[in-house]
Amino acid sequence: MATADLLEIEGLSTYFDTEEGTVRAVDGVSLRVRPGETVCIVGESGCGKSITAMSIMGLVGTNGTAGRIAGGRIRYEDRDLLRLNKHELRTIRGHEIAMIFQEPMSSLNPVLPIGEQIMEPLIEHLKLSKKAARARAIELIAQVGIARPEQIAKAYPHELSGGMLQRIMIAIAISCGPKLLIADEPTTALDVTIQAQILDMLRQFKAESDMSILLITHDLGVVAEMADYVVVMYAGKVVEEGEVVELFERPKHPYTQGLLKSKPIMGQRQDELYSIPGQVPNPLELKPSCYFYERCEHAMDVCRRAEPTLKGVGEQGSVACWLYEEEAIVHG
Amino acid sequence: MSTITGGVAESEVAPAKRPLARSSLWRLAARKLLKNKLALAGLFVVVFMFALCFIGPLFSPYTDNKIHMALMNKAPNLKHWLGTDALGRDVLTRVMQAGRISLTVGLASMVLSVFLGSLLGAIAGYYRGIADQVIMRIADLLMTIPSLPLLFILGALLSEWKVPTDYRMYIVMLMLSFVSWPGLARMVRGEVLSLREREFMQAATVLGLRDRRKLFKHLLPNLVPLLIVIASLNVGGAILSESVLSFFGLGVMPPTPTWGNMIDSANNLIDFQQRPWLWIPPGFSIFATVIAINIFGDGLRDVLDPKPKK
Numbered sequence: 001m002a003t004a005d006l007l008e009i010e011g012l013s014t015y016f017d018t019e020e021g022t023v024r025a026v027d028g029v030s031l032r033v034r035p036g037e038t039v040c041i042v043g044e045s046g047c048g049k050s051i052t053a054m055s056i057m058g059l060v061g062t063n064g065t066a067g068r069i070a071g072g073r074i075r076y077e078d079r080d081l082l083r084l085n086k087h088e089l090r091t092i093r094g095h096e097i098a099m100i101f102q103e104p105m106s107s108l109n110p111v112l113p114i115g116e117q118i119m120e121p122l123i124e125h126l127k128l129s130k131k132a133a134r135a136r137a138i139e140l141i142a143q144v145g146i147a148r149p150e151q152i153a154k155a156y157p158h159e160l161s162g163g164m165l166q167r168i169m170i171a172i173a174i175s176c177g178p179k180l181l182i183a184d185e186p187t188t189a190l191d192v193t194i195q196a197q198i199l200d201m202l203r204q205f206k207a208e209s210d211m212s213i214l215l216i217t218h219d220l221g222v223v224a225e226m227a228d229y230v231v232v233m234y235a236g237k238v239v240e241e242g243e244v245v246e247l248f249e250r251p252k253h254p255y256t257q258g259l260l261k262s263k264p265i266m267g268q269r270q271d272e273l274y275s276i277p278g279q280v281p282n283p284l285e286l287k288p289s290c291y292f293y294e295r296c297e298h299a300m301d302v303c304r305r306a307e308p309t310l311k312g313v314g315e316q317g318s319v320a321c322w323l324y325e326e327e328a329i330v331h332g
Numbered sequence: 333m334s335t336i337t338g339g340v341a342e343s344e345v346a347p348a349k350r351p352l353a354r355s356s357l358w359r360l361a362a363r364k365l366l367k368n369k370l371a372l373a374g375l376f377v378v379v380f381m382f383a384l385c386f387i388g389p390l391f392s393p394y395t396d397n398k399i400h401m402a403l404m405n406k407a408p409n410l411k412h413w414l415g416t417d418a419l420g421r422d423v424l425t426r427v428m429q430a431g432r433i434s435l436t437v438g439l440a441s442m443v444l445s446v447f448l449g450s451l452l453g454a455i456a457g458y459y460r461g462i463a464d465q466v467i468m469r470i471a472d473l474l475m476t477i478p479s480l481p482l483l484f485i486l487g488a489l490l491s492e493w494k495v496p497t498d499y500r501m502y503i504v505m506l507m508l509s510f511v512s513w514p515g516l517a518r519m520v521r522g523e524v525l526s527l528r529e530r531e532f533m534q535a536a537t538v539l540g541l542r543d544r545r546k547l548f549k550h551l552l553p554n555l556v557p558l559l560i561v562i563a564s565l566n567v568g569g570a571i572l573s574e575s576v577l578s579f580f581g582l583g584v585m586p587p588t589p590t591w592g593n594m595i596d597s598a599n600n601l602i603d604f605q606q607r608p609w610l611w612i613p614p615g616f617s618i619f620a621t622v623i624a625i626n627i628f629g630d631g632l633r634d635v636l637d638p639k640p641k642k
């Protein structure tokens with residue numbers, strides 16, 4: 001691709017030191033987001049998706065968690081986010097990179113009126129006066145499709161529904177015109193019809209402003225609707241990535257195939273939904289191997305002994321699986 | 333799936349609760365408080381005592397505190413409803429004037445200790461590290477010494493240093509705050525430690541807000557309910573401590589009357605047995621005020637504390 005990447009993560013490792021041992025929540029993850037592109041990180045719960053997002057935002061090691069970035073680089077435009085000082089990081093957060101969380105109810109301050117919470121980044125980053133910020137906040141509330149914005153601005157979070165609150169979170173996130181929006185399971189806590197509206201709204205803002213989206217989800221339905229490019233994570237590692245159409249039509253990794261098989265198909269009645277047997281392995285007991293081999297239909301001897309690396313296959317995609325490695329045949 | 337297109341209107345939003353007025357949080361609390369009869373009774377007594385002490389003396393003809401030898405130790409009668417003391421002064425007027433001092437000392441020392449305790453507790457909990465270590469070790473040290481003996485030592489020092497009696501009232505306020513901020517700081521710190529881990533604080537970090545703004549705009553407003561409860565309970569404690577100090581002659585000194593030193597001046601066998609009008613009124617005032625404040629404070633806690641109980 002000709003365009004330069006907006007965000008480029010290389011070999012990111014985020015570990016948690018616990019009493020039982022080191023949890024490698026994110027283990028050598030690389031991914032890139034180009035301007036105007038929507039990249040989805042998909043994988044089951046506990047695969048390290050949220051920790052990846054928190055690493056980008058510089059939230060690891062703050063807020064009382066024992067996590068640490070053990071290695072890697074996170075390049076945003078021409079800056080390495082991991083090397084920025086507190087002040088430089090603050091001018092990027094909320095201004096150039098915004099983030100929305102899974103639970104809109106708990107991400108808003110319960111004792112501050114909604115309007116004031118929208119005003120804050122406007123005052124901090126765009127240096128608006130209080131009055132101008134208030135007017136802009138009301139505009140933003142209207143822009144995310146909520147009626148009676150003046151009244152809503154005075155309301156407290158507990159007075160609104162989850163769907164409305166997530167709209168407010170989006171309003172806050174887009175308020176300073178970010179170049180990158182990180183959304184961590186933004187629709188998981190909402191019911192299906194509201195989900196569709198929220199996704200539509202994200203798409204609409206993206207089209208209007210050319211911002212990039214890094215969308216984290218465990219729902220392949222969301223991926224199909226939103227993604228340009230998909231990164232599949234399993235147990236802290238990227239196991240497959242590729243263009244969305246290619247990945248959905250020709251999934252390479254048995255894990256991706258399993259995820260796709262377990263996705264409900266719209267408008268089609270299924271008697272029993274497939275689910276991948278077994279569970280995500282305990283992150284403390286991982287030896288060099290393919291972490292998926294216990295659950296894999298195609299597990300071979302080599303999968304137990306050595307870790308496959310992410311290698312390019314086809315035109316765009318990459319996969320980390322011994323099935324696609326010449327070496328496997330030699331050793332196997 | 334994308335059957336719903338672009339522009340989204342209110343009608344598509346799940347039926348939301350109708351936004352209430354701006355002060356809805358407080359209005360909700362007020363409504364709950366009105367249902368709590370015991371707390372209301374406490375509030376009523378507190379308000380009554382304040383009114384009595386601050387407005388009452390305006391209607392008394394005996395506020396000059398002149399010594400009338402002819403009127404010494406008279407039992408309650410129509411002219412002097414609660415009798416007179418050893419110097420012929422009206423006891424009711426003295427009780428009201430003493431209440432002004434006692435309530436003022438209680439309130440002022442509460443304001444000071446809530447300010448100190450919440451500031452230091454918030455700093456310790458929010459910044460942790462060295463600040464936390466220093467502040468909390470000092471607090472621990474002060475808390476290992478029971479506060480009453482500590483107050484006695486301080487009071488004795490004051491007497492030793494011959495602090496002018498006019499200033500003693502202010503110094504007693506400082507002393508009371510000095511012994512009560514550590515407990516308060518510890519409570520506030522605990523609350524801040526749990527608040528700072530909440531997701532909305534992480535969201536504030538992600539918005540790129542400054543530390544000071546996160547602390548004062550986002551975190552502290554969440555502490556207000558706790559602070560109100562602590563503050564109200566603290567006033568009761570401060571009034572009690574001041575009374576005890578004054579009773580032992582280590583607090584505010586006569587002729588400035590306080591409830592404590594009024595009881596102290598009736599502290600002999602004859603007054604105790606034969607002139608109950610000298611010590612029952614100030615004693616009852618302390619008792620009623622402190623109990624009422626504590627009942628009201630407990631009621632406030634039930635109303636304002638978001639954590640479910642039972």
Ligand SMILES: Nc1ncnc2c1ncn2[C@@H]1O[C@H](COP(=O)(O)OP(=O)(O)O)[C@@H](O)[C@H]1O
Binds near residue numbers: 025045047049065283
């Ligand atoms: N504070 C923590 N201490 C120890 N381990 C953690 C902590 N937070 C997350 N983890 C581990 O990191 C892994 C990835 O978590 P997360 O990124 O939240 O998963 P998800 O993909 O569901 O978002 C999990 O296996 C979890 O056990």
Ligand SMILES: [Mg+2]
Binds near residue numbers: 049050051184185
């Ligand atoms: Mg997650």
